Amino acid sequence: MNDKELPKAVARDASAQRTPPPTRTPPQKPTTPSLLKQRWFMPAVLVALALLAFGVIQLSKNSDRKTVTAPPPDPQKTGRLVVKSNRADTSIEASRIPAAGEAASAGIKGTTEGAASQELSGLPPGKYAVTARSAGWPEIRQEVNVDAGRAAEVAIHFKSGSLRLDSDPTGATVRLGETVLGQTPLAIPQLPPGECQLSLEYPSWPALTFKTTITESVESAETVRLPHGKLTVETTPPGATVLLEGKSIGQTPLTLERVPTGPKKLTLQAKDFPTLNVSVTVADRGEAKISPQFGAYFPALAPAELLRAVWVPDNPDKLAPAFDGISGPSAPRNGIIKNLNRKRLSENWLRQRYHFSATVKAYDPTKGQVEFDEQKGDLSRYRVLATLSPEARNDKDLAAQLTKGATFTLYGVLSAVEEPRWPSKVITFEISSAEPLH
Secondary structure, X not given: OOOOHHHHHHHHXXXXXXXXXXXXXXXXXXXXXXXXXXXXXXXXXXXHHHHHHHHHHHHHHHHHOOOOOOOXXXXXXXXXXXXXXXXXXXXEEEEEOOOOOOOOOOOEEOOOOOOOXXXXXXXXXXXXXXXXXXXXXXXXXXXXXXXXXXXEEEEEOOOOXXXXXXXXXXXXXXXXXXXXXXXOOEEEXXXXXXXXXXXXXXXXXOOEEEEEEEOOOOEEEEEEEOOEEEEEEOOEOOOOEEEEOOEEEEEOOEEEEEEEOEEEEEEEEOOOXXXXXXEEEEOOOOEEEEOOEHHHHXXXXXXXXXXXXXXXXXXXXXXXXXXXXXXXXXXXXXXXXOOEOHHHHHHHOOOOEXXXXXXEEEEEOOOOEEEEOOEEOOOOEEEEEEEEOHHHHOOHHHHHHOOOOOEEEEEEEEEEEEOOOOOOOEEEEEEEEEEEOO
């Protein structure tokens, strides 16, 4: 470089030092849909919050407003009505009678319904019709003038008489309409004059309607009879439980002095005996009596029919098959098995209770054994022996009746049926623990 070019180079270098470097612009983020949503959502939230705040402010203003109530009636321009009644359950209603050209107004009811003294206040002056009501009494209507600034008084008097009421049986609940007045014996101090209809209710009795006439200022006395009769239940043996319409009422012997009239269904229960269902009708002021014997309700012993049911025809090869393998309850006492199916006899007839009636042939008081006349059946002849129970054996009156030719009825346990040894042809039926039936 020559001397002329050196100043020019220095000048270029100085110019380069004074010129600042170019400024870099940071890259801009691209606009996305999520950013657009954010920009839209924030203003909407602000608007909603503003509306909510405005609503709260308005609600607060409304709650601060005082409720405007109508001013109370001016006591100098309105009147009062006082109604007094001789019955505490009185309800009243007052209706203003419109003057000529005025429209009718609604009635005003007492606010203390049921009180003997009631007051209606704030009534416009005028004439009023006062109606008083009490359950069971005819309503009473009176007219009264109500003046401004004053109290008008009306006295309501329900006319009445009194009644002293009793019942047979006592303790019946007495009703006047739907109102329960109490239980007999009962003093009813106030009843409306004229015909009065009361209802009397007693457990197990149908409700009874009773009518009487009440006289004003007079006390009447009545006794109402609930229709009933007497019922006596005796059983043989005694000690049976008695159920009336399914409800236990005691044990026999039993006497009920007051039973509602009409047909009754009794159920009698005793141990070791069949349950008896008995119907009886009780008449008013009458006496019904039943004396069932439980033993009479056992099946009747019919020897000829029993033999037909267990009979086996003769077998020449088995004249007296004493060793047929029959043992235990089915085995005969005397070892004779010829014409009877012992198994069928044991399963269906032996050790069961029966009642039996026949003609007495003889009675052995030492054994307490009754022998009845022999009978001839279509398959065999038979006889019945009955051994009385110890109680029956000690009955002297019974022993006197067990004479030859007398008819005797009993019940007991069929304990044995024995085929005869040759040459006898009479089958013996034995009854044990026998009790007489009268």
